[in-house]
Amino acid sequence: MSSCCSSLRGPLTCGVGRRMTRYAAAATSHDIKRGQLSLRKGGREYNRYLVRRASNSSSSPSYPRLKFISLDTLQPIRSEMKSKAFFSDPTRIVDHMCSSLAAQNPTLRYDASNKVLYRPASHNSDKVSLISGGGSGHEPAHAGYVGEGMLDAAVCGKVFASPNFDQIISAFDRVATPRGILVIVKNYTGDKLNFGLAAETYQAQTGIPTHIVTITDDVSVPHSRGKLVGRRGLAGAVLVHKISGAAAASGLDLGDVSKVAQHVSDNMATIGCSLDYANLPGGQDQPSIPENAIELGMGIHNEPGAQRISPQPTIEQLVSNMLKLLLTENDPEHGFLKFQGIPQDKSDLVLMVNNLGGLSVLELQAIANVVLEEMKKLYNIVPIRIYVNTYLTALDAPGFSITLANLTPKIFDSDIELLSLLDHPIRMGAWATCRPLSNPFEAIEKPETEGERARSPQVKQDIACDKKLFAIILQRILNQVTSDEPKLTEYDTLMGDGDCGTTLLAGAKAAYGIGEQDDEGLANLSKTLMKIASAVRSGMGGTSGALYGIFLNSFVSGVQRNYEEIKEVNIQLFAKSAVQALETLKGYTNARENSRTLMDALIPFVNELSKAAVVDKVDTLDAMQRAAKAAQDGAEATKWMKSSFGRSTYVGASTDDDSNPTKGVPDPGALGIVSIITAIQSGLQLPN
Known part of the structure; x- marks a missing residue:
């Protein structure tokens, strides 16, 4: 076997979707070629997954090699590996969850035998x-909504299995009232049959009336396929809990509370989507949805969706497709509701954007804003209430x-207003309320224009410079950082949070944008440098933005002070x-050389520039x-340093030096400094 293939002997860890499956290579050299990894598993094809091998052989580097390759002949050591989880027993996890909720609320009790x-x-x-x-598996639904003003029992x-008859009867016994x-x-099916059987039995045995309302808000299943099962x-079940819970708390009788719940169920619609299937605690992995695809209408029990969209659309395109299914009246297969065409003042429209469990708060809130914008742009609809949280997963x-x-104002001849019931105050952690707001866009401030800014760059003196050369250097910086960004991002993914490359690129774009906005202004060195410092600081943000901002602002001040003495724009002025600027920056950070930071490149660069x-x-x-x-040598030396600052300090803290994944990998921040210096050097070498 060739050396290429030999370097891949042993276990390979292959990321398939969000899950990990281990493979052993059984390939000859002609089976392996550079490009993309293609795996076939369960009849599905997975492309471009990162393959990592951490070799212990003496002939291999002590840090993992990361590359995209194509392996056409891979044999699984075992077909599936269980997903990592803190609980492997799905029964125990339900017990612990319910016990925790009971412990947090002194008004609740937990029947552990029946999980009520x-x-x-x-x-x-x-x-x-x-x-x-x-x-x-749908928490906080439904146990999270037990409390005053909502449910009396859950x-x-x-996990993903209906409770049985005995469990449900126990709940009836615990909370029944006349x-x-x-x-x-x-x-x-399981829920309808078991709850229905329990309700009929309990009413027959006790004489206490029971009504059932079935929630049917999914619009992804077309009419033709759902005629029998519905x-x-x-x-949307959570909205029914909230509104009917408030109706019951207000003293309405069973008939009216049932009408309220049924009316809400009949006049709401839900559509979901997911990038992948859910992991069941203690269970085998589900087959993954391909990397560049999304499942529209996927069920909350990993049921197939109504449509698999590939390639994955932008979030705006995806939301537009989802709203079309919700709001198009004349669709013969999905036109379940009559929202379109109702004047805004006659339709109390409520929006709920729900996390299916795996999204960060950041992503969920961003998605919610896209939904608001698309509703306004495509349908001129502004919801009267907006709920964004994890409600049913x-x-x-x-x-x-x-x-x-x-939520139309009234549903029958009474004074009941559904919106008032929705707004009925409750104290429950799982229910995230919202403030009444007639127009959510009123809360969004418009960006300031340049003329509205409170502060604008103030310079002591105008310093003339070669604006053509300035523009060339800004262009070279943008080009160089754009080229280096993937490498910086790859290294920072190993060492930190993976944003070093993209953050630096944002700063380079911001700096280049100054030249595009004000070509004439490039002739004024002080003013242009100050604008660049401001743009870079804002464009990059975070720790990197602050470090670059401090250095550049101090550099501008230094240029103005030193120009009074030197009276010329030259390399001595900049040195x-x-x-x-470096001394100023040192006052804000303890990072120095040998700290495995950008200072390992910046300090030797400035020192050698000054000496030369x-x-x-x-x-x-x-x-x-x-x-x-000097900067390049400093960055290269970081390969063998231990981190002392930033998130990379914690990488490999639990491993020995030989298996530390950052060993042999240069610091991306230092490489970023080298990228900028290389670009400046390239621009200066151009003939005038």
Whole structure:
């Protein structure tokens, strides 16, 4: 076997979607070629997955090699590996979850034998009781909504499995009142049958009236396919819990509470999507959705969606497709609701954007804003209430759902207003309320224009410079950083949070944008440098933005002070100003050489530039060549340093030096400095 293939002997860890499957290579050299990794597993093809091999052989480097390759002949050591989880027993995890909720709320009790979380009947004797439940794995639904003003009991089945008859009867016994019981279930066969059987049995045996409302808000299943089974129940169930819970708390009888719940269910619609399937605790992995695809309408139990979209659309395109399914009246397959065409003042439209479990708060809130913008742009709809949170999940599915509910002022001859019931205050952690807002866009401030800014660059004196050369250097910096960004990002992914390359590129684009906005202004060195410092600081943000901002602002001040003495724009002016800027920066960070930071390149660059230009008085190109070499050597040396600052300090802290993944990998911040210096050097070498 060739050396190429030999270097890949042994276990390979291949990322397939969000899961890990181990493979052994059984390939000859002709099976391996540079390019992309293509795996076939379960009849599906997965492309461009990163392959990492951490070799212990003496002939291989002590740090992992990361590359994209193509392996056409891979044999699985075992077909699936379980996903990592803190709980491997799906029964225990449900018990612990319910016990935790009971411990946090002194008004709740937990029937561990039947997995029922409930408010004792003594709290509910003068009102209709509300019961819901189903398979676990959708938390906070439904156990998270047990409390005053919402549910009185939640029956928790096993993960993704309906609770049985005995569990549900136990819940009825715990919370029944003479005023009756309303059961709210999502439209799944097991839930409907078991809750229905329990309700009929309990009413026959006790005489206490029971009503059932079935939630059917999913619009992804077309009419032609759902004639018999109906639409699935999704996140809209939580709105029914809230509104009907408030109706029961206000003293309405069972008939009216049931009408309220049914009306809300009939006048809402939900559509979900996900990038991948959920991981079941203690279970085998589901087959992954291909990398560049998204499942539209995927169920909350890993059921297939209505459509797999590939390549993955932009978030704006995806939301537009989802809103089309929700709001198009004349669609013969999906036109379930009559939202379109109703004047805004006659339709109290409520929006819920729900996390299916695997999204960060950052991503969920960003998605919610896109939904708002697309609703306004495409349909001229501005919801009267906006709810954005994790309400009903599919374990850790990386997706979201959009629910729209049309709450008309009255549903029958009474004074009941559904919006008032939705706004009824409750104290419950799982329910994230919202403030009434007639127009959410009123809360968004428009960006300031340049003329509206409170501060604009103030310079002591105008310093003329070669604007053509300035523009060339800014262009070279942008080109060089653009070229180096993937490498910087790859290294920072190993060492930190993976944003070094993209952050530096944002700064380079911001700096280049100054020249595009004001070509004439490039002739004024002080003013242009100050604008660049401001743009870079804002464009980069975070720690890097602050470091670059401090250095550049101090550099501008140094240029203005030193120009009074030197009276010329030359390499000595820049060298002296760089020394002062470096000293200023040192006052804000303890990082020095041998710290594995950008300072390992910046400090030797500034020191050598000062020595060459000020002490040795060499010309510009020679001074830059010497200083650039010092920066490159400093960055190269970081390969073998231990981190002392930033997130990379914690990388490999639990491993020995030989297996530390950062060993042999240069610091991306230092490489970023080299990238900028290389670009400046290149620009200066161009003929005038």
